[in-house]
Amino acid sequence: MTIHKQTSKTFLGKNLETVLGLDLRSLAAFRIGISLIILTDLCTRFGDLTAHYSDLGVLPRSILAEIAKSGYWSLHTISGEPIFQILLFAIAAFFAILMLVGYRTRVATIASWVLLISLHNRNPALIFAADDVLRALMFWAMFLPWGACYSLDSAFNTSHRQLPERVFSGATLALMCQQCFIYIFSAAFKTKSPVWIDGSAVYYALSFDQYVTPFGHFLLNFQPILKVFTQITLVLEWIGPLVIFIPFRNDLLRMCAIITFIGLHAGFALTLNIGIFPFLSIFSWLAFLPSSFWNVLEKRIQNPARQGxxxxxxxxxxxxxxxxxxxxxxxxxxxxxxxxxxxxxxxxxxxxxxxxxxxxxxxxxxxxxxxxxxxxxxxxxxxxxxxxxxxxxxxxxxxxxxxxxxxxxxxxxxxxxKPLKFRPLEVRKSRFLNILAVVLLIYTLIWNFSSYSPDSFKRKIWEQTAFIGRVTRLDQSWSIFAPSPPRDDGWHIIPGRLEDGSEVDIFRNGNPVNWDKPSLGVRSAIYHNMQWRTYFINLNRAIGKKLYPFYGEYLCRHWNTQHTGNQHLKNLDIYFMDERTVPPGEQQTVEKKQTWQQSCS
CATH class of the missing domain: 3.40.30 (Glutaredoxin)
Structure with a gap:
């Protein structure tokens, strides 16, 4: 009887480790991918450092307090000078590189997470879904031993104790659940809108010119296929992530889920200009690659030359x-x-x-x-x-x-x-960290439910703990293209009058004003990265009323620092050509809206 109980416990433990554990090599691939994403994101944002993160840009610190939520903090607000922002960007890149090569990985991960939150909180008007995903993944990464393989930490390991192939902890469970939260709560939000039920959501997503690629625009010619894509996307988000928890034939089912979601996000990348989001999502699935994948791969690449x-x-x-x-x-x-x-x-x-x-x-x-x-x-x-x-x-x-x-x-x-030191590397189970990870996981789950149904969580106890979510940025809401894709499509025209009386289009590098709809290529050049796209979309939201005065001042200042004399800008107007997306077959109309006037004197 005792032997039977021990055998049952051993079997249960192994089964839990198989289902809820993660391979160290998979975590290393996940680390490398996330590090590359952070470095790419920093490079993209660096090109607009003055415009987006300094007091000379579109959101000086004086207005930040009015639009930031309570509890949000940012090291980037210590100074509004561009040189200070350059310093913080350089420090963030340094820690991201340490994370990439896996040296002092946990310290580098914590530092990267802190600087990531600080950067995002500095300008909330730029935040897109990918930023929320990246913060969430980085939070749980701090609890994971993702520097134990393919890293300098492992290269300089002096411990004679062999590292385990897989790890099972509260953090591995949290990361798996977090992956499910992103998709399942996104699907829950989508079901609030009829366009996801009737199959027209992908049509509206690909009709949004701010995001669509030429290939995505081409697919608008195939309406029946778009309805199928809508249904497939919704079904995958509801049940796809849960496959990784199935206890039988787990390796095979995990590989099926990973390949399916990589394909899904590759499709997003081909059809929508949504920045780092598809690539970040693809890299996030690498964390769940089963051990059998790596074992087979290592056998296949092994040959006498490498062995000898x-x-x-x-x-x-x-x-x-x-x-x-x-x-x-x-x-x-x-x-x-x-x-x-x-x-x-x-x-x-x-x-x-x-x-x-x-x-x-x-x-x-x-x-x-x-x-x-x-x-x-x-x-x-x-x-x-x-x-x-x-x-x-x-x-x-x-x-x-x-x-x-x-x-x-x-x-x-x-x-x-010299700074690189040989030291022992061990993957230890910490009861405290496991308990902490599970408690924060439950907190995150409750927060996701509260974002989906806020009226059900208006209790003092929950409101008193909300600061935890805001300080750690676990305040999640996965309304990605939900409840429905945006329909307030259109483009901006910004005519400006110079001191010599001539009129130029500020938005198109001083070219003559052209009110015609720009092509997708021209539009991509105007809204040249995801941060600017998100910013201009927010100009059309309620927050735009607070953003417009400072955006107008930025345009005047930016133009006049690059021109002299009678080429200085006297005043400008901001127009939005509102081309609201209509159902298939209906005629679109364009409404010219003047959204702001700015004097540059």
């Missing part, structure tokens, strides 16, 4: 030791022996003769200097595409000279790797 690779380094060179550990990890060559050349007389002789590390292949051939780097890269399952470039004579000659310069000045080069 051996790298010898100078034991007296701390810089050399760190570099070979980094290369082995970043080139995805786990298990490659890293040996001290001094322990092998013939290898040591070659090292001294060539003043180089020694790379030995599975046939006993040896490579030195930059040729050794090329050979090692050729065995990498990811970076071997670089070999033709590295083998190009000018690159090889430059690489060899650079290698020789480093080899001759190893002690000096060691200054650059």
């Amino acid at each position: 690779l051996t790298i010898y380094f100078d034991a007296d060179c701390g810089f050399c030791k760190k570099v070979v550990h980094i290369l082995r990890t970043l080139l995805i060559l786990p298990g490659t022996p890293l040996l001290m050349a001094q322990e092998y007389p013939d290898i040591c002789a070659d090292m001294q003769t060539h003043n180089s590390w020694v790379i030995e292949d599975y046939q006993g051939n040896r490579y030195f200097k930059f040729k050794g780097i090329i050979y090692v890269v050729s065995l990498s399952p990811i970076f071997r595409f670089l070999v033709p470039f590295l083998s190009w004579k000018p690159v090889m000659a430059g690489g060899t000279k650079f290698y020789e310069a480093i080899a001759t000045n190893r002690k000096f080069a060691g200054n650059f790797t």
